[in-house]
Amino acid sequence: MVLSGALCFRMKDAALKVLYVQDNQLLAGGMHAGKVMKGEEISVVPNRFLDISLSPVILGVQGGSQCLSCGTEQEPTLKLEAVDIMELYHSDKDSKSFTFYRRDTGLTSSFESAAFPGWYLCTMSEADQPLRLTQLPEDGSGDNPITDFYFQQCD
Numbered sequence: 001m002v003l004s005g006a007l008c009f010r011m012k013d014a015a016l017k018v019l020y021v022q023d024n025q026l027l028a029g030g031m032h033a034g035k036v037m038k039g040e041e042i043s044v045v046p047n048r049f050l051d052i053s054l055s056p057v058i059l060g061v062q063g064g065s066q067c068l069s070c071g072t073e074q075e076p077t078l079k080l081e082a083v084d085i086m087e088l089y090h091s092d093k094d095s096k097s098f099t100f101y102r103r104d105t106g107l108t109s110s111f112e113s114a115a116f117p118g119w120y121l122c123t124m125s126e127a128d129q130p131l132r133l134t135q136l137p138e139d140g141s142g143d144n145p146i147t148d149f150y151f152q153q154c155d
Contacts, residue, residue, distance in 0.1 A: 006043035006064045006085050008154035013123040013146045014108055019131060021061050024080055026068065026131040028123035041154055045089040047099040047114070055102040056114055058095065060085035067098050068121075070133065076116040078133045108148035120147045 011019045017028040018039030030037060043064035047056035060067040064085030070076040081098075088095045099114035100121065111121040113133060122134040122145035134145045 003045060003089065006045050006060060006089075009042045009044050010039050010152055010154060011042050012039065012150045014148040014150070015123070015125065015146055016150075017123055017127060021080070024066075026061065026080060027128055028131060029128040031127070043085050045085055047095060048089065049092050050096070050099060050114060055104075056099045057102050057111075058085055058088050058098045059100060059111075068100070068131075069097050070113045070115050070119070072097055072115070076113055076119050076133045078121070078131060102151070105148065107150065109151045110147045111149070121149070122147045 013028055017030050018037050019026055019028055019042065020037055020040045026040070040061050043060035045058050046052065047058055050056040058067055061080065065082065066080040067083050067085050067088060069079055069081045071079060083098070088098055096115040100111035101114055103110045103112065113119040116133070118135050119133045120136060122132055123129065124145055134147065136147065
């Protein structure tokens with residue numbers, strides 16, 4: 001089956017902070033000017049050119065006009081790039097830097113970079129910090145970033 005448009009999801013981290021765009025960055029928070037935010041609509045399409053059993057997804061914002069990318073440098077750098085999500089969906093050119101493997105763990109999901117295995121989308125415990133990438137610590141100690149997200153289809 002071929003999609004005619006992206007699916008719409010909302011994401012909250014495990015601490016219930018919603019994702020929102022500000023100054024061309026995706027941030028995680030909950031209050032803005034004293035009002036509870038609904039959060040950004042996240043456009044989602046599968047990457048049809050990678051192993052579908054790994055649940056590869058491409059994540060976009062602002063109607064899919066910008067997509068999350070890990071970049072193509074030695075170290076991953078999470079950023080929003082002005083590229084249409086449906087172009088990535090239909091094109092067989094390498095879109096691994098825009099792809100994340102979604103892993104469901106009960107009610108939440110984690111998102112591992114396809115281009116940088118072992119690197120996961122995360123938020124920090126403080127509000128209004130940028131979404132970023134982290135490697136999971138081996139010992140599970142310290143001020144760990146939040147890598148689990150509630151990933152729910154829009155109403």
